[in-house]
Amino acid sequence: MASLTPAAAEGLVASLQRAQAELDFIANRLEEEFSRSCRxxxxxxxxxxxxxxxxxxELPGLQDECQAVLQAKQxxxxxxxxxxxxxxxxxxxxxxxxxxxxxxxxxETCAAFTAAVKEHDSQLQVQCAAFGEIDRQQLNQAFLxxxxx
Numbered sequence: 001m002a003s004l005t006p007a008a009a010e011g012l013v014a015s016l017q018r019a020q021a022e023l024d025f026i027a028n029r030l031e032e033e034f035s036r037s038c039r040x041x042x043x044x045x046x047x048x049x050x051x052x053x054x055x056x057x058e059l060p061g062l063q064d065e066c067q068a069v070l071q072a073k074q075x076x077x078x079x080x081x082x083x084x085x086x087x088x089x090x091x092x093x094x095x096x097x098x099x100x101x102x103x104x105x106x107x108e109t110c111a112a113f114t115a116a117v118k119e120h121d122s123q124l125q126v127q128c129a130a131f132g133e134i135d136r137q138q139l140n141q142a143f144l145x146x147x148x149x
Contacts, residue, residue: 081117088113 031046038044088110095102 077120081120084113085117 034046035044
């Protein structure tokens with residue numbers, strides 16, 4: 001194999017740079033001509049295609065971000081359910097020990113919270129019944145489906 005001299009390498013790089021500049025110039029001219037050929041009120045298909053390609057490149061990153069947000073949200077929901085349930089039980093215990101009667105409003109609030117948690121869990125179980133054992137990601141997907149439907 002022949003070795004490439006520095007002068008030849010510089011010449012090759014310069015030639016490739018000229019070719020790239022010519023291609024960029026031609027692409028710009030084609031874009032300008034295409035934009036001029038579109039009448040007012042018509043959709044510029046070139047810009048639409050360019051935007052579509054950009055969205056295709058961005059979509060995987062957005063999907064990853066969405067999964068991360070779903071994961072964090074599910075962890076927060078789990079923590080809030082556990083925390084509120086434990087706090088409610090602790091409050092009831094303290095009220096009983098102190099001899100403070102519970103009022104109807106607090107009982108209704110507690111019952112509404114418990115019912116909402118059970119409804120949430122039952123929706124997820126219905127969505128996940130076909131899967132059998134599921135992992136956290138499948139749980140997030142099922143929750144998203146139940147929230148959207």
